[in-house]
Amino acid sequence: RARARVRLTPGARTFVRTLRRLGFKIAIVSGGFTYFTDHLREELGLDHAFANVLEVDETGRLTGRVDGRVVDRARKAELLREVADTEGISVDQTVAVGDGANDLDMLAAAGLGIAFNAKPVVQDAAHTSVNVPYLDAILFVLGVRRSEVEAADEADGVVTEAPPTS
Numbered sequence: 665r666a667r668a669r670v671r672l673t674p675g676a677r678t679f680v681r682t683l684r685r686l687g688f689k690i691a692i693v694s695g696g697f698t699y700f701t702d703h704l705r706e707e708l709g710l711d712h713a714f715a716n717v718l719e720v721d722e723t724g725r726l727t728g729r730v731d732g733r734v735v736d737r738a739r740k741a742e743l744l745r746e747v748a749d750t751e752g753i754s755v756d757q758t759v760a761v762g763d764g765a766n767d768l769d770m771l772a773a774a775g776l777g778i779a780f781n782a783k784p785v786v787q788d789a790a791h792t793s794v795n796v797p798y799l800d801a802i803l804f805v806l807g808v809r810r811s812e813v814e815a816a817d818e819a820d821g822v823v824t825e826a827p828p829t830s
Contacts, residue, residue: 667703675800678813678822680708682803685816689751693743695735695766712750714743741769761802762786778802 683690691712692701698715705713719731733739740762748755760767760774763782771777771790779790780802787793794801803813 667700670700670703673797673799675798677708678800678817679803680710681820681822682800682808682813682816684709685819686808686812689747691743691747693735693740693770695740712747737766737769740767741773744770744773759806761799762790776806778805 680690689711690708691714692704692710694701694713694715696715698713698717701713701715704710714735716735717731719727719729721727735743744758744760745755748758754775755773756775758774759776759778760770761778761780762768762771763780763786765783765785767782767786768789771779771786774791776792777790779787779793780799781795781797782790782793787795792805794805800813
């Protein structure tokens with residue numbers, strides 16, 4: 665039931681679809697649980713998903729513990745570096761997006777750390793901030809043109825409304 669109530673940030677599908685079409689590799693690194701991130705990886709076509717694994721006992725019940733390493737502030741930065749290594753790119757070529765204190769190390773490690781609707785301490789530490797409710801606004805920070813967004817939408821059969829004219 666909890667997973668069914670999860671709502672994507674507005675613009676998330678456009679954000680991912682456009683980056684995929686442009687050849688980006690996309691990962692989600694969460695302090696939450698794999699039950700949710702694995703679902704998002706499949707639903708959005710992400711390349712990587714990392715989160716905490718809930719421990720389940722031999723009867724199939726949750727124990728309340730995490731199995732394996734906890735995905736905390738330091739681990740998020742490590743995972744960013746691991747993804748860069750796996751994809752054969754320099755960490756300087758990575759972009760990280762986060763909103764909380766547990767994202768600070770990851771944002772600092774990335775070539776570009778973007779605070780998205782973040783707390784003031786995160787905005788102060790990040791390379792740049794985006795404070796609008798739409799995740800796809802980050803595309804424009806990355807230099808992606810509207811025509812590239814529309815091309816990704818068209819390739820996936822998504823109808824894009826034309827902007828209003830004045």
